[in-house]
Amino acid sequence: MDPARLTYMANQIARNLAPQGEAAAVDLTCQHLRDFWDPRMKAAILAGDRLGLDPIARAAVERLALPTS
């Protein structure tokens, strides 16, 4: 999967969830990726360099890397 496209998608999700407050937006963005992204998309964004990610999206991707409890 094209990393630039996935980065764009993650940033767009984060940007639209941002009005809910930063902490909630990070939670919701991470949950959104878990709920709606195919495994290869998740793997690709986790493997990417994350430089293009906005702060909320980056924090969400970092959280995505953690095992779910």
Added chain:
Amino acid sequence: MGYERQADFGTPEVRSDTAVTLRIDGREATVPAGTSVMRAAAECGGSIPSLCATDSLEAFGSCRMCLVEIEGARGLPASCTTPVAQGMVVHTQSERLARVRRGVMELYISDHPLDCLTCSANNDCELQDTAAEVGLRDVRYGYAGANHLGAPTDGSNPYFDFDPSKCIVCSRCVRACDEVQGTLALTIDGRGFASVVSAGQAGDDFLSSECVSCGACVAACPTATLQEKAVKDIGKPERAVVTTCAYCGVGCTFRAELRGEQLVRMVPWKDGKANRGHSCVKGRFAWGYANHQDRILKPMIRESIEQPWREVSWEEALTYTAGKLNGIKARHGARALGGITSSRCTNEEVWLVQKLVRSGFGSNNVDTCARVCHSPTGYGLSKTYGTSAGTQDFDSVMDADVVLVIGANPTDGHPVFASRLKRRLRQGAKLIVIDPRRIDLVRSPHIEAAHHLALQPGTNVAVLTAMAHVIVTEGLADEAFIRERCDWDEYQDWARFVADERHSPERLEAVTRVPAQTLREAARLYATGGPDWASAQRNKPNAAIYYGLGVTEHSQGSSTVMAIANLAMATGNIGRAGVGVNPLRGQNNVQGSCDMGSFPHELPGYRHISNGDVRASFEADWGVALDPEPGLRINTMLDAAIDGSFRAIYIQGEDILQSDPNTHHVAAGLKAMELVIVHDLFLNETANYAHVFLPGSTFLEKTGTFTNAERRVQMVRKVMEPANGLEDWQVTQELARAMGLGWDYTDSGQIMDEIARLTPSFAGVSHARLDAEGSLQWPVNDAHPDGSPIMHVDGFVRGKGKFIVTDYVPTDEKTGPRFPLLLTTGRILSQYNVGAQTRRTANTVWHAEDLLEIHPLDAENRGIKEGAWVRLASRTGETTLRATVTDRVAPGVVYTTFHHPATQANVVTTEFSDWATNCPEYKVTAVQVLPSNGPTDWQESYASWSEKSRRIAVEPAE
């Protein structure tokens, strides 16, 4: 059912809590107060002769046939216009009445041709029946006097003729056009003996008039004056089957009337709860595609898309395809396979395709065309209310006092609902339209919107937030409702957010281009019913929101749906008749295809694939393990195909090449796949990239169910054998069996039983119940045994209604010096979606090509004249089409439809999409429009590729 007319009670049903008892010809009848004597007589088994009365229209009292004697009343009152009274004694038959009626009939017949035996309405004519009822034997006046017998027939409409020589000027057609359809295209021209039915202005014929060919006048005509051409050509039908239309999400019930297996006509069914006896030009007339010569009836395969197609047997096609699928799965894993379910197929068929993908292919890579239309509705309404569907039934609109239409063009997209809406508006309900274009509802005969907010495309969230700002800051929110039904803390967070000065209409005017004062007045009207309301009797007006793809097909589609949901909660407009949030669904079964688990992240009934309990219930029933991870969406399937990790797709009844954005990208994705299976009626555009073609069956050739926009599950019934040999669910079953799955459904009712077993909201649905009850609105289960016309009545499905803060985020699609205009897209009444069906009917007479609407100012700046060829270019691609210059669109905005493959409007649209669901942003593309003198390179190369790709090898003669 044999062929007989549906019962006609003469005048409309009246609802009243008061019952009135009277005697009619010695029979006692008890009916609601306000009922006509005519209807009361019909309800207790009698029949009063009449010509100008029919129960779809208000009583008119013009034909003087339905006179009755009422004891104690003077003269002979018309039974259609006389309401019943307690203790009334009515005589409908007497020597005096017979004499008067015969005299009236004699006058009618003195100016009517006596060609009954050769008339196309012979034995299906109310005039003929009535003449028989009154016992007319002779016409004393002769036939030599002045008459209308030589009046020429108007055959301009492709589907029906108007033969004025047979007209009795009962005005039923004119009243049907006024009351039922609401177009007011017909009138009675002239006076007295010179009175004639006239379409449009003097000099117009039916085709050139404003007539929208809905067929209401044809259905209302008591003679052969307005009649389907097919009846003239074929003859009177001999049997009838009640079924459901396969066009838009309104889901009209029709009676298919046939001779043998030949369809003669589709007549709207008065007991259909979605359409209440009305129809539009598509459902009523545009069914000729079903037997069009382009239909492919034999399976075909080819190794590569460069080769011509080769016709093969079903067995060879299925064995070949299953072998390929199993091979790709073995080499690349289950997640390399996927499918697309069809929103035009039945629930049962959709169920099997997603079951095949999940349990046979072994992935969750299943998606449906709702991805590109209403996926934000599912997301937005489930987050806020807890269910992925509209809140009301269509009847609800008749209780609405204020109607807000946003991003929808009901008169073109959902015409039968639009007629109901217009009827309510004529009764006095107020209308607010939010749309970049001046759609017909803004101003048409007897209809005028109180406010038209002609916003800049892409600013829906800004407009709705500004409306919320007005409602909150002016104290118009319904706090009692919110405290009772919603999460109060979340409301306060939301209210604080929208009340911020930066969300005021004045501040946002620069972005939305909606004058702040207009926006404020619209918000007040929605919340309060307007300044006149205080003096009205009820405390609280009912305000309803209806929306369409102008809401969802944006990069903020889901946010807009949530903003709409917030607005309805904030004003307490949820949970009763006349209010609600109503998505107008595009395709006949788009609601159903979503319900049936067509999304890659959820199992049927909108339950997430990660939910172990839900997964376990399916695993136990299907006997396989399911992938717990969400799968790919259509657009990411294409991305993954280019990437090499997605290799095979089964597409049922969906033309993604034409309907999905950025045609080049779709083509590249399809080209990259090893196996593209297209299951369709026609070699559609997607089939140009396919390796296997499985012929499909039409809605006339199968039994199953469709679910319309009001969650109404209705039967689709087979009226003829499938021309391709198999119903679509059987094709999917055979493919599954060829892959080694042991499916053995013997009829589609068994599939519905499985749906009910595994989907709680469908627990009470079965074909037997639908046959008995007509239709059911889900949820149908222990809590709602008779279904749910209105949702969230006692509380939201999710518990407390959830306010979600949404903020305007501008789309990344920007205008600039190279692309200064915004293109928005839509549809037109006579055509449907990609046009695969309607282009293969005479509907092309109304819309033979896609046109680009451009404002006179923008046209003049570019030297573009009406009808000129123009080049429409975006950052993604370019195409050419003809322009029409109109001030329906604002300066800076252009508009077109996507019904014709030669235009391919989606070559121009971009891949920007809704943040939450990836629903494409069809409604906003930055473009330039310039004069042109011919097709683009892409159009030429695609046309030649398309022709080459559709070749079918000719078997050598032995």
